[in-house]
Structures are given as C-alpha cells and as structure tokens.
Amino acid sequence: MMNEQRREFIKKTALGVLVGLGAASGLVPAFSLEKTVLPVWDEKPVPGKIRWGMLIDTRKCKEGCQQCAAACHHAHNVPDFRNKKDEIKWLWQNPYQKVFPTASQQFVSKEIQDRSYLALCNHCAESPCTKACPTEATFKRWDGIVAMDYHRCIGCRFCMAACPYGSRSFNWQDPRTAIHDPVTTYPTREQGVVEKCNFCSDRLVKGQQPACTEACPEQALTFGDLNDPRSDIRLLLEANETMQRKPELGTKPSVFYII
Amino acid sequence: MMSKKLLWIFAVTAMMLFAVLNVFRKGEAETPPPLSVHKSVAIDSSKCIAPASFMRANHMQVLYEWRNSSVRTGNRVYIASNGSKYEKSLNTCLGCHSNNRLFCFNCHSYANVKPKCWNCHLSPMETP
Amino acid sequence: MIEKALKGNRSYWIWIAFLIAVIANGLSAYDQQRWFGLTVTGMGRDISWGLYIAQFTFLVGVAASAVMVVLPYYLHHQKEFAKTVIIGEFMAVSATLMSMLFILADMGRPDRLLNIMLYPSPHSMVFWDLLVLSGYLLMNLVSSWAMLGAERKGVPPKAWVKPLIYLSIPWAFSVHTVTAFLYAGMPGRHLWLTAVLAPRFLASAFAAGTALLILVSLILKRTTGFDTGNEARTKLAVLATYTGLANFFFLGTEFFTAFYSNVPAHKESLQYLFFGLEGKCQFVPLMWFSLISGVASIIVLLVPALRKSTPWLVGACSALVLSIWIDKGVGLILGGFVPSPLQDIVQYTPTATEIFVTLGIWGIGILLLTLLLKVVVAVKMEKEQ
Structure with a gap:
C-alpha cells in the first residue's frame, strides 16, 4: 500500500x-497520454471471487445534474451524434416508468415520479446478452463485469435484442466523427461494433472508482464488491430497501436502486 | 496432556490475533479503501520488452497475445524473458515509440499491411 | 449439366440481364452501406433489426418448406410430386443462400464472419443456426443435383443419395425451429418469448413455401411449357390451406393469451401492431391487410372448385405469400422491438439503400433459382422427348 x-x-x-x-x-x-500505469491485478484473477456492483441512491440524484453521464461519456470517448437513431449511450437518465416499467405504476408519489433514474448496463449475473453472443465478444469476466471484446464483435446485434434493459448501443457509423472532446486515455470504438458501459474496468485496474461514482457531487453512487459482506455496498444494501430493474426476468442485475 | 494445553494456548492466541486484526480492518474501513484487490507490481517501460530484431519479426504475435490475455483473462502484466514486467498495452509501446510519428506506418505502408489497431487506439501519429 | 443453363431464348436472357442489373444495383447500395455503416438503413438504437432480418426469417421458412414435397414423395411415395420435388429442393437451396446473405448484409463487421466458427459458442443460437443452415444448403444442393444427374443418365442414383434426402427431412424442421429459437429465448422481448413461436414458424413457413412453390411451378409452365401437373398443384394447395389455417390458429392463441391475461408486456406488441399504441399505429393497416388477405386466401383455397381454377389459385397463393411475408417479416421482427426495453415507441422505415440491398439479394437468389430450374427443365424435357 x-x-x-x-x-x-x-x-x-x-x-x-x-x-x-x-x-x-x-x-x-x-x-496526457496514458503512460504505463500500475495495474492492480498482478496475477491471474480468480473467477467468481469478486462481483462488482453499484447502488444508486435515487433520493440524492439532483434534477438537472448530468455530471455522472458527462464524466462517463467523456472518459470513454462515447460519441454524440445528436440524433436518436444513431445514439450511443452508456449511462443516462430516465423517468421512473421507463426504468421500472414492471414496478407498480399506480398512485406513485409525485416526488418519486419527478426524480430521474440512471440507466446503465446492469452487469447481470445471469446475462442474456453473453448467452446470445455467437463469438463471445461479450462475455462474463472473472469479476462479474459483462465485458466487450471489441476486437471480436461481428456486429450482429443479437446482444441488443437479448438485453431487456436497452443498455447496448451499436456504432451505426464511424464514432470518431462525433467525439467532440476526445481523451487519449481510452480507445474509441469503430463502425460496426456494439458498445456499452464497462463498469470502468479501465479505472478499476488502476485502483480507481468508476468515473460516474467519482463525478457525482452528492455521492449518490456506491460501487463495490457484492461478494464481500463487509463492503460499503453490501452494508448499504443491508440497511436500505432496494430495487433491481425487471427482477422477474431472472437476470440478477448487479445495479441496485434506493427509491 | 501437555499437547492439549499447547493447543488451547494456540487457539486463544489465534482468536486474539484475529480480533486485533479485525479491529485494524475496521479502522482501515473508515478511510475509503482503494479498490485494489491484489498487490501491484513495479512496471517499467523505459526499454523495449525484447530486442528490436525479435520485435520486428514477432510484434504482431506479441500484440495479439497481449490483446487476448489482457481483455479476456484480465492478465495485464507481461513478464519479459529477463524477468522485468510491463503492462500489456499499446500505450506501453507508445511510451517510447511516440517519439517517431511514423513509427508504425513507415514499415506497414512499405509492406502494404493494414492493421486496424488505429481505428480505435492511438497511433504514434495521434499521440499528443 | 450446368451448361444447359447457358442455352436459352431471348426472353430468358432478358430475364437474366434484368436480374443482373438488380444485383448490380444491390451491390452498389451495399458498397455504400459498407462505407458509411448501417446508419444508411432505417435501423437505429431501438429498432436494431429491420428489413434484412425480416427477410432472413421469411426465407428460412421458404427453405424449410421443401420438406412439404420431399416428405410425401420419398417417405410416402406420392408419385404426383415426381416433377415438383426437385423444384422444391432447388427453391430451398436458393432460399437458404438468400437467408444467409441477409445475415451477412445485416452484420456490422461482415469481415469477421468466420469468428462464429473460430470461437464456437454452443450457448448462442446463432452458432446453431449457421450450422443447420449451411448443412441444409449443402444437403439439398448435393442430393438434388445427384438425383437430377442420375435421371439424366437414366441410371439409379448413387446409394448415398437417399439417406442424405432422408436426413434432410428432420433437418428441415430443425432449420426453422432453430430460427424460431433465435427469438424465442430472449427475455424481455415478449412478442417472441412464447413457446408457440417455433410451431407457428413451421406452420407459416409451410403455408408460404408451398404457395410459392405452386406459383413457381405455374410460372415454369407458362414460360417453358414444363408442367409439374395439376394434381401436384392441387395437393400442394391443400397443404398450403391447412398449414395456413394452423398458422392463423396459432396467431389466435397468441391473441387470446395476450389479451385475456391482460398482462401488459404480453399484449403491448400485438396491440401496437394491430391497434396502435399511444396513438402510434405505423403498421396497423399493413397488419390488417395481412390478416384479411391471409384469411381470404385460405377461404378461397378451401373451396375445391376455386382451388382447381388457375386464376383463383394464383390469386389465393399470391395473397397467402404476401400475408405471411408481412406477418413474419414486418410484424414479427419489428413488432418485437416495440415497445423498446425503456417503453419507447419508435417508428421504422426502411431507406432506399436498404431496399436496394434487399432487392439485390433477392436478385441473387432468383438468379440462382432460374439457373438451377433451367437445368432441371432442360434435363426433364430432354427425357420426355
């Protein structure tokens, strides 16, 4: 240390x-090029030992604040085509009924309806996207992250059809034309591959918190190991009533929400 | 008889040690712990991972192996034949080779080989 | 034998030239798509599959429907199908080729196609689909070519041909079942998440495929004078009728489950397709057209006097093919994406580029079918003289 x-x-x-x-x-x-950084993982990681997860305290999420999404999209060179058809997003805000369409929709308090709710890849423990992928270009990592191997993706978009959360985006055109403020610390993607939130595996490897977690001024996001009963996220899960998106589908999301 | 006593002493000591360690653990938890899970290693990128002649002939295999093992199995540390360690990243190469903007391109255009690395990754030409 | 495709009259060559022009146009559209990306299509983040995958689904069905003549002819010795069976098999060959080309056209990185075989993933249905489709293509091409060659020489076919044909029968069912499983195993796409999808796929495929086969045999009769026989066509019409009925029965069961249970997720897509959702009703006219023309064509086919009259038969078969093409292509694929996982209702309109590529692939398939059938007709006519 x-x-x-x-x-x-x-x-x-x-x-x-x-x-x-x-x-x-x-x-x-x-x-500012990413110089060789000390990776946190030295030896080959043990599969299943860690399961990264995120808890979003939606009560703290302030209206009009976009800092988490902005930080995420900036850190990962997520393009902005400024049209809905070609849109690529890793982390974004939505109204209640879009994020939790299968939760109770009747007589929901105005306060809850007025809040915005973050949507991102759930890094499901039982991920339908990795099952659908014909090349294992998207796969379950040793630490529970549903990762993308952009080198292998054939762009068939089966994962997009399989994802029940709409968390995946496809590069309908060359993304490099729409990255308005590129960073040199993370690669871009190329035309014809699918992309999504990577739970900041690029930052985890350096021992940093995910960009969104770090950027949130209200500390609404808690990131940690769901397999460690003593982690902050587990303590918060213990102490609060939380929700997952569409739990009835059995995908076991690793992203939790305090409503 | 004697050995049983020893066993008891050993067990009690172990429990105390455990308790003390646990206290320390809690103490640590108050300051936000970094997300590190394994010990980190000293990494060097001041010199090349292999002699130039080897790299000239085999860099593609090396990069292919780096790409697969770092992206898929998460093994990001490369141990060279002399024991020194490197991060498996194109940026490790750029650490030195960005000094020549045409580093990759000169040979590749001569050999008419068109790798797709730079569709996503930084090339020596784009390094700031 | 292939040299027989090189001799033809003026209208034959005009037809070939027309197809080549369509293919060339498709290729140039595809070139544009490769260059600019799939953004040139109408697909987008929410409707991520469109015309291409719809064509793929429909054509796998046409391919599988060859079994409707192969099975009665080879297993039950229905001699009426003697001349039709090879047409069915060659239709399967070109339909399978087209469906594979549509997958290729839909891929963002077709240069990495081989990754499916380099990193075989048995947990993915695409892997199995590629296996059964390429197997089916080879199986049909090899067996029917060998049968035709033997017929031409007037010798019995080689001993391995019959077992290959027998294998192609269960294989045909598997081809379309696996295609249904591509969709039916996805959580959160409730229009597809139904056990009746595979049976319904088979029913609609057999209906559309046999109807198409009737039309092809009538076109052959008109253009070349080669007649597969009215008896064969009438039998096929009966098959199309009852498989078509089965298809609409399955559709009815979907409606019942969705609307009687009243579970929003189950009914939303059907509601969008047939009645419109939140005021958006892009496909409503098309879906009702499909439903009405499908049911009407089956009623026509149910009347023996009408199905024996060629004009009525042509009308009914065309309507049935069109109905199932809309139902399976437009309705099933696009409807599956509405509402999106985040409850958005997004419209989809194919672009000109997308339509040109689609027509180009149809052109390739029809060109292959024309050449194969040209050989068939030449061989068969030669024998008859």
Missing part, C-alpha cells in the same frame, strides 16, 4: 518535472 503510493508519487513528480522541463524548453508537448 505504502509502497504503491510512494511509487505513484515518485513517478508523478518525476514525470511532472520532466514534462515541465520539456514543455518549458519546447521539446516535449504537454502530454
């Missing part, structure tokens, strides 16, 4: 000094 922090510090300062000097002398351009 100590060692890692020290190393991180030394690396950052060294890099900072170097870049500073370089930039000052005009030799090195100001450089």
Whole structure:
C-alpha cells in the first residue's frame, strides 16, 4: 500500500518535472497520454471471487445534474451524434416508468415520479446478452463485469435484442466523427461494433472508482464488491430497501436502486 | 496432556490475533479503501520488452497475445524473458515509440499491411 | 449439366440481364452501406433489426418448406410430386443462400464472419443456426443435383443419395425451429418469448413455401411449357390451406393469451401492431391487410372448385405469400422491438439503400433459382422427348 503510493508519487513528480522541463524548453508537448500505469491485478484473477456492483441512491440524484453521464461519456470517448437513431449511450437518465416499467405504476408519489433514474448496463449475473453472443465478444469476466471484446464483435446485434434493459448501443457509423472532446486515455470504438458501459474496468485496474461514482457531487453512487459482506455496498444494501430493474426476468442485475 | 494445553494456548492466541486484526480492518474501513484487490507490481517501460530484431519479426504475435490475455483473462502484466514486467498495452509501446510519428506506418505502408489497431487506439501519429 | 443453363431464348436472357442489373444495383447500395455503416438503413438504437432480418426469417421458412414435397414423395411415395420435388429442393437451396446473405448484409463487421466458427459458442443460437443452415444448403444442393444427374443418365442414383434426402427431412424442421429459437429465448422481448413461436414458424413457413412453390411451378409452365401437373398443384394447395389455417390458429392463441391475461408486456406488441399504441399505429393497416388477405386466401383455397381454377389459385397463393411475408417479416421482427426495453415507441422505415440491398439479394437468389430450374427443365424435357 505504502509502497504503491510512494511509487505513484515518485513517478508523478518525476514525470511532472520532466514534462515541465520539456514543455518549458519546447521539446516535449504537454502530454496526457496514458503512460504505463500500475495495474492492480498482478496475477491471474480468480473467477467468481469478486462481483462488482453499484447502488444508486435515487433520493440524492439532483434534477438537472448530468455530471455522472458527462464524466462517463467523456472518459470513454462515447460519441454524440445528436440524433436518436444513431445514439450511443452508456449511462443516462430516465423517468421512473421507463426504468421500472414492471414496478407498480399506480398512485406513485409525485416526488418519486419527478426524480430521474440512471440507466446503465446492469452487469447481470445471469446475462442474456453473453448467452446470445455467437463469438463471445461479450462475455462474463472473472469479476462479474459483462465485458466487450471489441476486437471480436461481428456486429450482429443479437446482444441488443437479448438485453431487456436497452443498455447496448451499436456504432451505426464511424464514432470518431462525433467525439467532440476526445481523451487519449481510452480507445474509441469503430463502425460496426456494439458498445456499452464497462463498469470502468479501465479505472478499476488502476485502483480507481468508476468515473460516474467519482463525478457525482452528492455521492449518490456506491460501487463495490457484492461478494464481500463487509463492503460499503453490501452494508448499504443491508440497511436500505432496494430495487433491481425487471427482477422477474431472472437476470440478477448487479445495479441496485434506493427509491 | 501437555499437547492439549499447547493447543488451547494456540487457539486463544489465534482468536486474539484475529480480533486485533479485525479491529485494524475496521479502522482501515473508515478511510475509503482503494479498490485494489491484489498487490501491484513495479512496471517499467523505459526499454523495449525484447530486442528490436525479435520485435520486428514477432510484434504482431506479441500484440495479439497481449490483446487476448489482457481483455479476456484480465492478465495485464507481461513478464519479459529477463524477468522485468510491463503492462500489456499499446500505450506501453507508445511510451517510447511516440517519439517517431511514423513509427508504425513507415514499415506497414512499405509492406502494404493494414492493421486496424488505429481505428480505435492511438497511433504514434495521434499521440499528443 | 450446368451448361444447359447457358442455352436459352431471348426472353430468358432478358430475364437474366434484368436480374443482373438488380444485383448490380444491390451491390452498389451495399458498397455504400459498407462505407458509411448501417446508419444508411432505417435501423437505429431501438429498432436494431429491420428489413434484412425480416427477410432472413421469411426465407428460412421458404427453405424449410421443401420438406412439404420431399416428405410425401420419398417417405410416402406420392408419385404426383415426381416433377415438383426437385423444384422444391432447388427453391430451398436458393432460399437458404438468400437467408444467409441477409445475415451477412445485416452484420456490422461482415469481415469477421468466420469468428462464429473460430470461437464456437454452443450457448448462442446463432452458432446453431449457421450450422443447420449451411448443412441444409449443402444437403439439398448435393442430393438434388445427384438425383437430377442420375435421371439424366437414366441410371439409379448413387446409394448415398437417399439417406442424405432422408436426413434432410428432420433437418428441415430443425432449420426453422432453430430460427424460431433465435427469438424465442430472449427475455424481455415478449412478442417472441412464447413457446408457440417455433410451431407457428413451421406452420407459416409451410403455408408460404408451398404457395410459392405452386406459383413457381405455374410460372415454369407458362414460360417453358414444363408442367409439374395439376394434381401436384392441387395437393400442394391443400397443404398450403391447412398449414395456413394452423398458422392463423396459432396467431389466435397468441391473441387470446395476450389479451385475456391482460398482462401488459404480453399484449403491448400485438396491440401496437394491430391497434396502435399511444396513438402510434405505423403498421396497423399493413397488419390488417395481412390478416384479411391471409384469411381470404385460405377461404378461397378451401373451396375445391376455386382451388382447381388457375386464376383463383394464383390469386389465393399470391395473397397467402404476401400475408405471411408481412406477418413474419414486418410484424414479427419489428413488432418485437416495440415497445423498446425503456417503453419507447419508435417508428421504422426502411431507406432506399436498404431496399436496394434487399432487392439485390433477392436478385441473387432468383438468379440462382432460374439457373438451377433451367437445368432441371432442360434435363426433364430432354427425357420426355
């Protein structure tokens, strides 16, 4: 722990000094490319040991605040085509009846109806999308994340038909034309493949929280290991009444909501 | 008789140790713990993972293996033949090779090989 | 034998030239799609399958329906089908080819098609579908070509041909069952999530396929003088009638379960298709047209006097094919996506590019069928003289 922090510090300062000097002398351009970062996983991970999950406290979600989605889409170079047909989204806000269409819809309090509810990939424990995929381009990772291998996707869109949550988007055209503020720390996708939320596996590997969790000013999002009874998320699940989306389908989502 | 006593002492010590450790654990939990699950390793990208002649002939196999094992099995650390460790990432390569903007392209255009890496990943030409 | 497809009269070559023009137009549209991506189609985030997958579904049915002549002819020795059976088999060949091409046209990355075989995933129905479809294509092409060759030489067919034909019978059922399973196993798409989907697929396939076979045999009679016989057509008409009835019976059971149970998820898609949902009723006229023309054609076919008259037979068969094409193509595939998982009702209109690609693939299939049937007719006519 100590060692890692020290190393991180030394690396950052060294890099900072170097870049500073370089930039000052005009030799090195100001450089934000993802340098080799210490991955958290050293050895081969044990399948099923961890199950990442997220708890969304919708009571804290403030109207008009889009910071989580903006952070997510920015961090992952999610394109914005500004039309609904080609739309690509990983994390977005919806009204109650769209996110929980099978929950009780009668006499729902105005306060609950007025709130917005985040939708994202549920990283289901029993994921229909990975079952439908003919190439295992989308697959269940060792840590419960439903991952995408964009190198393998054939673009048949079976996963989109199989997903009961509408969490998947297809690159109907070249996404690079619609990334308005690209980051260099994460790749883009290409025309003809399906994409979706990756639970920030790119950040987890560096020991960071997901971008949305970090960006939320109200700390409405809690991310953690559902298999660890002592994790924050499990303690919150223990202490609150929570909901999953369409639980009757047996997909066992890893995203929970406090209403 | 004696051994039974020893066993008791051992058991009690173990329980105490466990309790003490648990207290520490709780203490730690108050400060938000990082999401690390395994110990991390020192990683180097100041020099190439293999001699240039080897890389010239085999970089595609290396990258293919890196891509599969890092994306699919989550094994992101590459251990070179001399024991040094690298992160399996195209950015590890760019750590040095972004100094030459034409690094990938010169040879590939000469050999008329068109890999699709740069449809998604940064190429030396795009590094900031 | 294939050289026989190279001799033909003026109208034959005009027909071939026309098909090639349609194919060329389709290819140029497809080139545009490859370049700009599937954004050139009417599909989008919410309706992620459209015309292509609808054609695929319909054509797998046409392919499977060859069994409606193969089974009675080879297992029950119904001699009336002697001349029809090979037409059915070649129709299956071209329909299977078309359905596979539609899958290819629908893929975002067709260059990675082989990934399905490189990373075989038995948990995915697509893997099984590709296996049964390519098996079915080969099986029909090889067995019918061998039968025709033997007939031409006036020798009994090789010993392996008959077992291959027998294998193709259960295989035909499996082809369409697996296609139904592509849809019927998805949670959250309630129009498809029904056990009656596979039986209904088979019924509608047999109805549309046999009706189409009647039409093809009538076209052959008109254009080449090669007649498969009125008796065969009448028998086929009876088959089409009862499988068509079965199809509408299954549709009726869907309606009952959806609307009597009143479970929103079960009825919403049907409601959207036939009555409109939240004021949106894009497909309502089309679906009622399908229903009415289907039922009317079956009534016509049920009357012996009418089904024996060629004009009535042509009218009824065309109406039945069209009805099932709308029901299975437009209704089933697009209706499955409405409402979307987030309860959105999204409209879908195919673009010109999409329609041109679709016509191009139909062109390829019809061209193949024309060539194969040309050989059949030449061989059969040669024997008759």
